[in-house]
Amino acid sequence: MRKITLIASLLLVLTLVLTACAPTVAPTEAPVVVEETEAPVVEETAVEATEAPEPEAVVNPNTADFTFVGEPDVVFDLNKWYGDVGVEADVTIRSAGAARVPDVMTTAMPKANEKYTIGFSVYYTVDEVGSMILESMKAAAEEAGVELLINDANYDQNAQNQAIEQWILQDVDGVILAPCDFTGVKTALDALKAAGIPVVTLNAPLAGEVDSLVIGDTVEQGAIAGALLEKAMLDSGKEMKGTVVYQTLPFVHPNAATRAKGFVDTFTKYPDIKIVELTGISPEEHYTAFDGALKAYPDMIGAWGLYSSATIGMMNAKTANNSEVLLSSVDQDKPILKGIYDGIIVGTAAYSSIAPARWCMSQMVNLLNGAPIPGVLFYATKEITPDNVVEMFEYYYPGKTLQDYIEGKVQ
Amino acid sequence: MHANVETAPKSRTTFMKLLIRYRTLVILIVLMTVFSLLRPVFIDPKNLLAILKNMSYVLVVGLGMTFIITLGGLDLSVGSIAAVVGVTFAMLVRGGTMAPIPALLIVLVLSMLLGFFNGFVSVKGKIEPFLVTLATMNIYRGLALTLTKGKPVPIVIPHFADIFGNGRLFGVIPTPVIISLVIFAISWFVYTQTKFGFFVRSIGGNQEASRVAGIEISKVKLAAYTMSGVYAFISGLILAALMNSGLPDAGRDLALDAISGVILGGTALLGGVGTMWGTLGGCLIIASLNNGMSLLGAQYHVQILVKGLVIIFAVLMDNAFKSRQR
Numbered sequence: 001m002r003k004i005t006l007i008a009s010l011l012l013v014l015t016l017v018l019t020a021c022a023p024t025v026a027p028t029e030a031p032v033v034v035e036e037t038e039a040p041v042v043e044e045t046a047v048e049a050t051e052a053p054e055p056e057a058v059v060n061p062n063t064a065d066f067t068f069v070g071e072p073d074v075v076f077d078l079n080k081w082y083g084d085v086g087v088e089a090d091v092t093i094r095s096a097g098a099a100r101v102p103d104v105m106t107t108a109m110p111k112a113n114e115k116y117t118i119g120f121s122v123y124y125t126v127d128e129v130g131s132m133i134l135e136s137m138k139a140a141a142e143e144a145g146v147e148l149l150i151n152d153a154n155y156d157q158n159a160q161n162q163a164i165e166q167w168i169l170q171d172v173d174g175v176i177l178a179p180c181d182f183t184g185v186k187t188a189l190d191a192l193k194a195a196g197i198p199v200v201t202l203n204a205p206l207a208g209e210v211d212s213l214v215i216g217d218t219v220e221q222g223a224i225a226g227a228l229l230e231k232a233m234l235d236s237g238k239e240m241k242g243t244v245v246y247q248t249l250p251f252v253h254p255n256a257a258t259r260a261k262g263f264v265d266t267f268t269k270y271p272d273i274k275i276v277e278l279t280g281i282s283p284e285e286h287y288t289a290f291d292g293a294l295k296a297y298p299d300m301i302g303a304w305g306l307y308s309s310a311t312i313g314m315m316n317a318k319t320a321n322n323s324e325v326l327l328s329s330v331d332q333d334k335p336i337l338k339g340i341y342d343g344i345i346v347g348t349a350a351y352s353s354i355a356p357a358r359w360c361m362s363q364m365v366n367l368l369n370g371a372p373i374p375g376v377l378f379y380a381t382k383e384i385t386p387d388n389v390v391e392m393f394e395y396y397y398p399g400k401t402l403q404d405y406i407e408g409k410v411q
Numbered sequence: 412m413h414a415n416v417e418t419a420p421k422s423r424t425t426f427m428k429l430l431i432r433y434r435t436l437v438i439l440i441v442l443m444t445v446f447s448l449l450r451p452v453f454i455d456p457k458n459l460l461a462i463l464k465n466m467s468y469v470l471v472v473g474l475g476m477t478f479i480i481t482l483g484g485l486d487l488s489v490g491s492i493a494a495v496v497g498v499t500f501a502m503l504v505r506g507g508t509m510a511p512i513p514a515l516l517i518v519l520v521l522s523m524l525l526g527f528f529n530g531f532v533s534v535k536g537k538i539e540p541f542l543v544t545l546a547t548m549n550i551y552r553g554l555a556l557t558l559t560k561g562k563p564v565p566i567v568i569p570h571f572a573d574i575f576g577n578g579r580l581f582g583v584i585p586t587p588v589i590i591s592l593v594i595f596a597i598s599w600f601v602y603t604q605t606k607f608g609f610f611v612r613s614i615g616g617n618q619e620a621s622r623v624a625g626i627e628i629s630k631v632k633l634a635a636y637t638m639s640g641v642y643a644f645i646s647g648l649i650l651a652a653l654m655n656s657g658l659p660d661a662g663r664d665l666a667l668d669a670i671s672g673v674i675l676g677g678t679a680l681l682g683g684v685g686t687m688w689g690t691l692g693g694c695l696i697i698a699s700l701n702n703g704m705s706l707l708g709a710q711y712h713v714q715i716l717v718k719g720l721v722i723i724f725a726v727l728m729d730n731a732f733k734s735r736q737r
Contacts, residue, residue: 124711125710125711125712134710149708150708150710151705151708152708152709152710152711152714154711154714156663156664157654157658158465158650158653158654159701159705161653161654162461162465162701162702162705163705165461166452166458166461166702166705166706169452169455169457169458169461170452181563181654181658181660182563183563183565183654183655183656183658184563184654184655184656184658186654186655186656187576187577187653187654187655206563207565207655249561250556250561251556251559251561251562251659251660252560252561252562252563
């Protein structure tokens with residue numbers, strides 16, 4: 001009898017948990033539909049917008065925020081961009097032009113002409129960046145007046161592809177996709193193409209067709225991290241001679257490859273500096289690798305964490321070893337910002353987790369509304385150093401302060 | 412009157428017995444009902460086919476795992492073997508280096524060797540299969556990463572994706588579903604109708620008694636782990652076809668999903684007892700959970716929480732079933 005009661009209780013808990021999931025995807029409330037227009041077929045609208053723009057087409061309300069890189073009517077050569085760092089790519093971007101955009105829109109989020117249903121698949125939400133992107137996307141959907149369906153793929157490309165299949169079945173109007181695997185995502189992109197559903201990706205895939213990409217200039221991010229480290233080394237009077245270690249992922253990730261290029265290029269002018277690459281995934285792995293490197297390279301004069309897990313592992317190893325090695329980073333996780341404040345890290349190349357989500361939504365809604373959109377949007381990268389870390393903490397984490405974080409008042 | 416008083420508890424007991432006996436089916440029906448109520452698109456035939464398609468590569472590995480777990484063993488390395496299969500095949504056929512058929516044969520032999528290695532080290536070294544396959548899981552994953560230098564390898568040969576991944580029989584049934592059901596039928600036959608299947612169950616039930624009965628335990632175990640490599644080979648091909656590329660990171664959660672499916676299906680972790688139908692049901696539960704929670708937009712932390720609850724629920728029902736049998 002006890003066992004049966006236990007089983008029944010578990011069943012109840014399970015049902016409650018599943019039911020609790022439902023509101024997560026409950027349609028977001030459409031604030032106000034701007035105006036009633038004759039509802040065109042969405043797929044046709046998308047194709048018209050990208051392939052045969054009409055002169056009288058809807059104006060993109062965000063144009064004032066675009067600073068075009070190159071000619072606005074020329075499709076950005078993403079394959080070359082990747083090819084320059086040795087990463088093979090075969091991507092077709094359906095929209096022309098590439099533009100840099102600010103973190104904060106000076107223009108308004110476009111309102112949906114009708115109640116679009118948009119699927120958003122995020123690569124993961126188990127860290128702060130992923131969670132913030134998801135929350136920002138929900139807020140942007142509400143602001144634009146669209147229904148948002150969500151998928152948390154947790155770095156499983158097959159799970160992401162399955163979600164896309166489901167959305168095609170549900171006849172969504174558009175999909176915003178943050179790929180898990182930059183090659184494996186092609187299956188999902190092919191399926192969307194076959195179904196005639198427009199797609200905007202957050203980060204650039206290596207294969208397939210997209211209407212538009214919203215990406216960070218990852219080469220620039222690496223270059224900024226390199227420059228921060230270089231400046232710190234020069235300021236501290238170090239002889240530019242010895243080993244510089246950087247830590248990346250154990251597999252080829254296009255963002256990592258492009259960041260690494262930007263960083264390594266910074267030091268090519270110093271022939272006596274040897275660059276050593278180490279790999280890992282979790283902070284623990286990076287800790288162990290860097291702990292060993294601190295002993296293996298007594299001539300180490302600088303180090304760089306290519307992404308947050310790397311930096312967090314490295315800064316803990318540095319502290320544990322009382323090392324004086326200068327360390328720079330990319331990403332703006334709170335422990336990294338605290339590390340900058342504490343003087344353990346010289347600086348980081350940071351980018352908003354809110355802006356990319358907003359720009360993805362803006363691109364998708366404009367596309368569905370029939371407005372022309374740039375094929376690529378580069379969101380901004382900013383330097384964070386000990387001089388501005390307090391302000392930048394509040395900038396990237398609105399409503400929170402570094403002091404509160406240090407005192408444990410905020411997570 | 413007296414008879415009526417006795418009938419009520421009896422029928423309740425019979426109902427509980429049925430409920431517990433067909434626990435896998437019960438869980439599946441409950442889940443499908445809940446998901447259908449929350450998201451009606453769940454029972455759309457196209458979505459149900461998508462569930463079957465996405466279950467296929469887990470089921471294939473789960474069928475092999477049923478032999479292993481019935482033996483009282485475990486194989487954590489199947490996901491890594493599937494990754495090795497995908498990347499090796501992709502590399503062999505890349506740029507027309509090799510024709511697909513010889514490449515498939517080479518990769519098949521390779522996956523059998525990897526499976527055999529698991530069994531060999533475990534049997535000859537007298538090491539727990541859990542420890543051996545924990546180690547080889549890392550070794551084989553490292554192999555896949557080393558071979559590719561961490562890069563995905565696109566598979567561009569014609570028809571591969573159609574045959575193993577995204578093709579449809581009669582334009583309706585996804586080919587991975589057909590493949591997995593054929594493998595299921597073969598596995599069911601081997602498990603229930605052949606001497607080998609009997610030996611597997613005997614060894615898992617009582618190794619000493621099996622030895623006394625003259626069953627060559629080492630050979631049976633070696634064969635089962637080698638077969639597990641073959642199942643991982645098929646699963647790896649499906650995964651590679653679904654992704655159009657060999658991914659060194661593929662199949663990361665494959666072993667745990669398959670083990671969960673097998674346990675949900677009623678195969679005892681201690682060995683000796685198992686059913687292929689149960690594994691099919693268990694894998695369907697896992698696939699339905701993945702699909703349903705994706706439709707609900709559940710975040711990863713909720714997904715793993717629910718999966719864990721379902722597994723505990725199934726194990727409790729399994730225990731209740733056994734205690735009633737006693």
